[in-house]
Amino acid sequence: MSENKVLKIGDKILLIGLGLMGGSYAKALIKAGFMVYALDPDEFSIYFAKHEKMIHEGATSIEEAEAKGLFDADCVVFAIYPNLMLEWIEKHQQHLKSGIIVTDISGVKRQIVDKAQELLRSDLEFIGAHPMCGKESYGITNSDDSSFRIANFIITPTIKNTWRGITFARELADAMGFYKISVLSPEEHDDMIGFLSQLTHIIAISLMNCNENDHLQDYTGDSFRDLTRIAKINERMWPELFSLNKDLLCGHIDSFINEMQSMKELIANSDIKGMEEKCIHSTARRQLFDRK
Amino acid sequence: MSENKVLKIGDKILLIGLGLMGGSYAKALIKAGFMVYALDPDEFSIYFAKHEKMIHEGATSIEEAEAKGLFDADCVVFAIYPNLMLEWIEKHQQHLKSGIIVTDISGVKRQIVDKAQELLRSDLEFIGAHPMCGKESYGITNSDDSSFRIANFIITPTIKNTWRGITFARELADAMGFYKISVLSPEEHDDMIGFLSQLTHIIAISLMNCNENDHLQDYTGDSFRDLTRIAKINERMWPELFSLNKDLLCGHIDSFINEMQSMKELIANSDIKGMEEKCIHSTARRQLFDRK
Numbered sequence A, B: 001m002s003e004n005k006v007l008k009i010g011d012k013i014l015l016i017g018l019g020l021m022g023g024s025y026a027k028a029l030i031k032a033g034f035m036v037y038a039l040d041p042d043e044f045s046i047y048f049a050k051h052e053k054m055i056h057e058g059a060t061s062i063e064e065a066e067a068k069g070l071f072d073a074d075c076v077v078f079a080i081y082p083n084l085m086l087e088w089i090e091k092h093q094q095h096l097k098s099g100i101i102v103t104d105i106s107g108v109k110r111q112i113v114d115k116a117q118e119l120l121r122s123d124l125e126f127i128g129a130h131p132m133c134g135k136e137s138y139g140i141t142n143s144d145d146s147s148f149r150i151a152n153f154i155i156t157p158t159i160k161n162t163w164r165g166i167t168f169a170r171e172l173a174d175a176m177g178f179y180k181i182s183v184l185s186p187e188e189h190d191d192m193i194g195f196l197s198q199l200t201h202i203i204a205i206s207l208m209n210c211n212e213n214d215h216l217q218d219y220t221g222d223s224f225r226d227l228t229r230i231a232k233i234n235e236r237m238w239p240e241l242f243s244l245n246k247d248l249l250c251g252h253i254d255s256f257i258n259e260m261q262s263m264k265e266l267i268a269n270s271d272i273k274g275m276e277e278k279c280i281h282s283t284a285r286r287q288l289f290d291r292k
Helices: A018-031 A043-051 A062-067 A080-097 A110-119 A147-151 A162-177 A185-207 A221-230 A238-244 A247-268 A272-287 B020-031 B044-049 B064-068 B082-095 B110-119 B147-150 B164-173 B186-209 B221-230 B238-244 B248-269 B272-287
Strands: A012-016 A034-038 A057-059 A077-078 A101-103 A125-133 A152-156 A180-183 B012-016 B035-039 B055-058 B077-078 B101-102 B123-132 B152-156 B180-183
Touching: A012 A018, A012 A247, A018 A034, A018 A043, A018 A147, A034 A062, A034 B110, A043 A057, A043 A062, A043 A180, A057 A062, A062 A080, A062 A180, A062 A272, A077 A162, A080 A110, A101 A162, A110 A125, A110 A185, A110 A238, A110 B248, A125 A162, A125 A185, A147 B248, A152 A162, A152 A185, A152 A221, A162 A180, A185 A221, A185 A247, A185 B221, A185 B248, A185 B272, A221 B012, A221 B186, A238 A247, A247 A272, A247 B186, A247 B248, A272 B221, B012 B020, B020 B035, B020 B044, B020 B147, B035 B044, B035 B064, B044 B055, B055 B064, B064 B082, B077 B164, B082 B110, B082 B164, B082 B238, B101 B164, B110 B123, B110 B186, B110 B238, B123 B164, B152 B164, B152 B186, B164 B180, B186 B238, B186 B248, B238 B248, B248 B272
Parallel strands: A012 A034, A012 A077, A034 A057, A077 A101, A101 A125, A152 A180, B012 B035, B012 B077, B035 B055, B077 B101, B101 B123, B152 B180
Antiparallel strands: A125 A152, B123 B152
């Protein structure tokens, strides 16, 4: 069977970026039997990953990676912020081996995948991917692949992708043990993520920031804690993601605000029947989202 | 020491209403050594509570309660919806023993406490109380006093309350093992609850109802699940609570929507710096709300 696979056990995988997600990929991929390489300018991250046996080899600069043969990799996974990835491709793609597949992990797809495919040499294939398993922490020391087994993995091919590229992404996700692997267009992906993930973060931040009363924490219960858990947010990554998806995200913000306004009107009018209907609808819809 | 207490071990406590909270109180109070009586029109609830040894005696009607001596109770706890409590006081308070203290559990205070104190006979004292431990379930079979030990208990006295009434409420909460007991004015309470609990429920309902896409559940992660956990909501209780607190609640909704609008503007303008500031502020504020 193995010879029918695009991604074969023992293949060399180069991770560009070794933070929370790069580190988590490293752990999962080394367990799955691949040769795992990493390139990250942060010396500690590379040292830590080697010491913890999360990677076979690592480098902190292009020159070192070149010298150590890291660019001999059979595929590349970008695990850095989206705009940084585009910059990297522009500046350094000449180092990559011909014919390989390149993928990413970024949380928005339309702008990133199109641009990456435009920039990339014609002998390389870029396939967009998004492992949906965020955390309120960062850095390699927090990396953890155990959440993959309950997480969705979304592949976002465009018309420029081949069967080989899509299959590669599927096999990669499968090797890392993701719970469910789906294929969506970049548009469908961004719309879905704009609602389920980005809007929820905007809500959490806004709820956290809209009331400066410092005594509130004395009375906080689980509802407020649950709604603001994700208000602890990586300020370097999220603004970039919001901005890259602003059209769809602003649309979702508008729909949500409209719904809040309509609830407010019912409350202001003491329209008990109308509020009851909203509660019944909400309760019924929420059942659909319980974990199976 | 015991003789200095307002509430003494062995005292007879009558619970009016034996649902989720009435049942939870019953469990905690019987363990603490009180005589626990309950009045609830639902035959199953009374049967269940007696069978499970959650109460010493129960009745499903005023007549039965009278016949069984339940109105000989040394204090009364209303564990029914707020407007229903006011109705009960109006219709049936002649049955209560002179000099006793009456308390409640309702989630809004200004309108309820004032009206209850107005309606109540002058030989009885009403002291408002709010055990902050909601659940997305109801009915006596879901009752559970184990959450009390991590929950806040708020006492909301007015100018009409005596030292004896306030001490009684404090001793009652203490006997049931609440984590923290605070005293707030009804206004402070309603403002705090309007923000921490009511606004969060309105947000969860609105998020659940603002997008009818049925395929979303396939991709839902923890963020969306956490933000909508409380969108499963008791449609009989909450609209009444929202309506009874509508002035303060609508103010909190407005502040929150303003904050959302300001985030939306930053996103629409790709103002990365502005978004970063919001994220940093939100992260710092959220730390304050971590459980100690």
